[in-house]
Amino acid sequence: MEQVGIIANPASGKDIRRLVAYGTVFDNQEKVNIVRRLILSLAAAGIDRIVYMPEYHGIVTRAVNSIGLRHRPQLEIVPANICLTGTQTDSLQAAAAMAADGVNVIITMGGDGTNRLVAQGCRDVPILPISTGTNNVFPTMVEGTIAGLAAGAVAKGLVSGPPAINPSKQILVYKNGRMVDSALIDAVVLTDTFIGSRAVWDVARIRQIVVTRGQAHNIGISAIAGHLAPVTAEEERGVAITPGGGKTHVLAPIAPGLLETVAVQSYEYIAIGQRIAVATTPCVIALDGEREVEVGAGETAELQLTFDGPKVIQVAETLYQAVAQGFSRRICD
Known part of the structure; x- marks a missing residue:
C-alpha cells in the first residue's frame, strides 16, 4: 500500500x-x-x-x-x-x-x-x-x-x-553529557534564564550561534551567517559565531521586516561531528528560532554538528x- x-x-x-x-x-x-x-x-x-x-x-x-x-x-x-x-x-x-x-x-x-x-x-x-x-x-x-x-x-x-x-544536517544539543534536543538550522545561546516567549528577535541577548546553513537570502538568525560566512545545505560544514565586541558588524534580516546590525567577536567554519561548548551559563538555547532548552548555573551544554538530519x-x-x-x-x- x-x-x-x-x-x-x-x-x-x-x-x-x-x-x-x-x-x-x-x-x-x-x-x-x-x-x-x-x-x-x-x-x-x-x-x-x-x-x-x-x-x-x-x-x-x-x-x-x-x-x-x-x-x-x-x-x-x-x-x-x-x-x-x-x-x-x-x-x-x-x-x-x-x-x-x-x-x-x-x-x-x-x-x-x-x-x-x-x-x-x-x-x-x-x-x-x-x-x-x-x-x-x-x-x-x-x-x-x-x-x-x-x-x-x-x-x-x-x-x-x-x-x-x-x-540534511542538524545540530544535536547535549546537556550534562546527555543529548536532549536538536535543531535543523540554528542553535542560539541566549542570556535568558527561563524560556518565556519562545520566539527570538533581540540580538542583544545572543551569546553564541551555531548554524547548519546560512545564506544571504535567508531570514532569521541563520541570516547572520549568510551575510558573514555563508554555508549551504549541501556543504559538509557549518558555522559557529560569537557575537559581541569586535570590529566586524553585520546587517542581517533576523525576522520579517526586522534588520539588525550585529557586532561579531569571532566566527569559524566547523566540521561535521565537531562539538562546540556553550560558554555562558545559566542560559536558554533557542532551536530553529524558538527557545527550548534551559541550562542552569553549574550545568554544561554542547552543540554538535551532524549530517544525520x-x-x-x-x-x-x-x-x-x-x-x-x-x-x-x-x-x-
Whole structure:
C-alpha cells in the first residue's frame, strides 16, 4: 500500500514576531486550500491512503469536505493515531505514528520549528516541507499541486536517493553529557534564564550561534551567517559565531521586516561531528528560532554538528526523474 502523511501545523505563521517585527499571518484557510490541492494530486498519482495529523482547526477534514463531488478522490484518508494535545509535540507524535504506520512520505506544512519536531519523529521516512511558517529556511515555497505529485512519485518508488532525495544536517544539543534536543538550522545561546516567549528577535541577548546553513537570502538568525560566512545545505560544514565586541558588524534580516546590525567577536567554519561548548551559563538555547532548552548555573551544554538530519525531497529533481520513467504518461486503448 502506498501511503503519504500530511502534517499541517495550525499554529505556524502566527507567533509573536507579528508584533515585534512585520511578519504577515499565514492563515489556516490558506492551509486548507493547499491541503485540498495536495489531496487531489496524491489521488491523481495513484496513492492509496493519506494519514494526517489531527489538530484543533480541522485543516485536513475541512479540505476533504470542500472538494466537490465531481473531483472527490477515491482514496482512504485517516487521522494518525495520536493523543491530541494542541501543542507543538503533536507534530513529533504524528510523525512517529506515521513512520510506525509505514507511510512512504511525510508532507509538512509549517516553518523551521515544525520541521524540527517532525525530524525527531519521522525516522527514515523522507519529508517534503512546504513553507507556511515565519522563519522558512528549511521548508520552501512550493505549489500544493506540484508538491503532491512529487510526494506521489516518491511514495510509488520511482525516485530514491540524491539528487532527488538528499540528507540534511542538524545540530544535536547535549546537556550534562546527555543529548536532549536538536535543531535543523540554528542553535542560539541566549542570556535568558527561563524560556518565556519562545520566539527570538533581540540580538542583544545572543551569546553564541551555531548554524547548519546560512545564506544571504535567508531570514532569521541563520541570516547572520549568510551575510558573514555563508554555508549551504549541501556543504559538509557549518558555522559557529560569537557575537559581541569586535570590529566586524553585520546587517542581517533576523525576522520579517526586522534588520539588525550585529557586532561579531569571532566566527569559524566547523566540521561535521565537531562539538562546540556553550560558554555562558545559566542560559536558554533557542532551536530553529524558538527557545527550548534551559541550562542552569553549574550545568554544561554542547552543540554538535551532524549530517544525520531527515531525508528531504527536492521537488523539481524528483519530478524530472519521475517523468523520465513515464510517471505522467497514460496509455489508453
